[in-house]
Amino acid sequence: MSEKRYCPYCGEEMEYWEAPPETGWGYIYVCFNNKCEFYRGSADEIVNKSEDQNNIGCRYGEDPLTNYTAINVLAYCPF
Numbered sequence: 877m878s879e880k881r882y883c884p885y886c887g888e889e890m891e892y893w894e895a896p897p898e899t900g901w902g903y904i905y906v907c908f909n910n911k912c913e914f915y916r917g918s919a920d921e922i923v924n925k926s927e928d929q930n931n932i933g934c935r936y937g938e939d940p941l942t943n944y945t946a947i948n949v950l951a952y953c954p955f
C-alpha cells in the first residue's frame with residue numbers, strides 16, 4: 877500500500893518506515909538521506925543548544941494517516 881514520496885528538501889525518495897511504538901505514528905515516510913538539508917540543518921541547531929546531544933538530529937518525515945503532515949523524526953547522526 878506504500879507509494880513513492882520524495883523529500884521536499886533534498887529530492888531523495890523517502891522510505892516507508894515503521895516508527896518506534898512509543899511515537900504512536902505507525903508507518904510513516906522518512907528521508908534517510910544523511911546529506912539532506914533538513915537533517916543537517918536540524919543537527920546544527922541542536923549542537924548549538926547542547927554539547928551532550930551533538931549526535932542527534934531530526935530527519936524529515938511525513939505521516940500518511942494525517943494527509944502527509946510533516947513531522948520531525950528524531951534520529952541519531954552517524955557522524
Ligand SMILES: [Zn+2]
Binds near residue numbers: 907908
Ligand atoms: Zn531529505
